[in-house]
Amino acid sequence: MAVHLQDAHLTTIKSLEPMLMSPVTLQVLAQVFKSAPSPDIVTYTNFIKYLGHLHCITEALELFTFMKEIHNPDTISCTVLIRILCDSNMFDHALSVFLKMPKYNCRPDIICYNILIDKFGEAGEVNQVQKFCSIMEAEGIQADVVTYSSLVKAHCATNKIEEALLVLRFMEISEMVQPNTYTYNTIIKTYLDRKLVREAHGVFGRMEIIGCKPDLCSYNLFIKYYSDIGQGLEAYMYLKSMIRRGIDANESSYRICLYGLIRQCRLDEVLEVIQEMKLNRVVLCVCTYNNLIMWLGKMSRVDEAYSIFSEMKNPDEITINIVIQLLYKNGRGKQAWETYCLMKERRIKASVVTYNILIHGLCMEGNFLKAFELADRMESEIGISPDVVTYNCLLNSLCNRQQVEDACKLVLKMLVKGCQPDLISVNTLLNGMIIVGRPKDASKLFKHLREDIAAHSVPLRKLIEEMLARNDDSGL
Numbered sequence: 194m195a196v197h198l199q200d201a202h203l204t205t206i207k208s209l210e211p212m213l214m215s216p217v218t219l220q221v222l223a224q225v226f227k228s229a230p231s232p233d234i235v236t237y238t239n240f241i242k243y244l245g246h247l248h249c250i251t252e253a254l255e256l257f258t259f260m261k262e263i264h265n266p267d268t269i270s271c272t273v274l275i276r277i278l279c280d281s282n283m284f285d286h287a288l289s290v291f292l293k294m295p296k297y298n299c300r301p302d303i304i305c306y307n308i309l310i311d312k313f314g315e316a317g318e319v320n321q322v323q324k325f326c327s328i329m330e331a332e333g334i335q336a337d338v339v340t341y342s343s344l345v346k347a348h349c350a351t352n353k354i355e356e357a358l359l360v361l362r363f364m365e366i367s368e369m370v371q372p373n374t375y376t377y378n379t380i381i382k383t384y385l386d387r388k389l390v391r392e393a394h395g396v397f398g399r400m401e402i403i404g405c406k407p408d409l410c411s412y413n414l415f416i417k418y419y420s421d422i423g424q425g426l427e428a429y430m431y432l433k434s435m436i437r438r439g440i441d442a443n444e445s446s447y448r449i450c451l452y453g454l455i456r457q458c459r460l461d462e463v464l465e466v467i468q469e470m471k472l473n474r475v476v477l478c479v480c481t482y483n484n485l486i487m488w489l490g491k492m493s494r495v496d497e498a499y500s501i502f503s504e505m506k507n508p509d510e511i512t513i514n515i516v517i518q519l520l521y522k523n524g525r526g527k528q529a530w531e532t533y534c535l536m537k538e539r540r541i542k543a544s545v546v547t548y549n550i551l552i553h554g555l556c557m558e559g560n561f562l563k564a565f566e567l568a569d570r571m572e573s574e575i576g577i578s579p580d581v582v583t584y585n586c587l588l589n590s591l592c593n594r595q596q597v598e599d600a601c602k603l604v605l606k607m608l609v610k611g612c613q614p615d616l617i618s619v620n621t622l623l624n625g626m627i628i629v630g631r632p633k634d635a636s637k638l639f640k641h642l643r644e645d646i647a648a649h650s651v652p653l654r655k656l657i658e659e660m661l662a663r664n665d666d667s668g669l
Contacts, residue, residue: 341360545580
């Protein structure tokens, strides 16, 4: 028998036109035969499922088509393919596979019907869902809680909340199926999405009366709703209520609640949530930590912001940049530089943004020499070219110290390096010239500015060179 089956595989392969199959399908097919000389239907089904996980839908269909030449598809293989097609919104193809199942001498089971009802319902295809339910009944397949919950979701997806409630009431009085948290949460979410919070609260209370305890998802729905509308304290109330009832809050619970509290500027509550997270060893994503550090900085809580940073396991470059800028802004230059040095320890690559923040910070604290040294090191040692922001920061420091000659030379250096001065660059130099009493040069520069500096980088260079030469001749 095994020999005949292997011969069948070889005959099928020889009869195939390789060009009709994608390279991915051919690679997977090679793996199929590598796993077993005569692969059975289970092997094929597993590889079809694998292709579905990779979102290789065309390849999954090709492998299913190839499998049909050797094995008659069974209920499981058809159900797997139907799920893949539904997940990719290929409902016509999924329906085609479903209708061909009798031809393959297999019948859809409750799992297959539940997938079809759930996915078609999610897409708002309520009429088709009703047809599936009728076929199920005719086939004598008993609907379960998943079936009814999917019906509830289908009605909610098409704004037919009353019909969804009718299904829910039927389940509540039925001896065969009882609604679960998923059923109730579907309706709660629908109400909250439509800002019908009073009705959502009613369903939430109804759950407990029926004896179906709200779960993590139930509470997170309300936490998200109140956070989104800027009522962080209400969101925090639900978070605390959930914890009191013995439900462990997850990362999403804390993250969404913090978002709401931050929108309301509730500093004390934010700090409480952070402490609660530490006790429960909940770790947020890097992006959330970055936003939290930035917000605490705005609220002048630098110590708390730095504490969160120091406890982060995987900060990124954005985290470091936020912290360095925050420290410099609050007069903690030494700590800012130490934070920069941590980047090497944690193997975080600094970008031009990082160096611009450092240079700006050094200039803010009056450490101009170190700022210029760092700008020189950027290109010579680190391999990062200073950009217009870097030069503008240095220009500003020179003009503030009335070193206009050096500022002009720096603009020339910019042009030689191929870095085009922008409006800020010229305005800074313009103000510097006025401060040191060079109105004629300022006037020429202003005239040039009106002619659009972006289109005239060479004339700008010539203009500044003439200014420097004239000042050298006059002994200035």
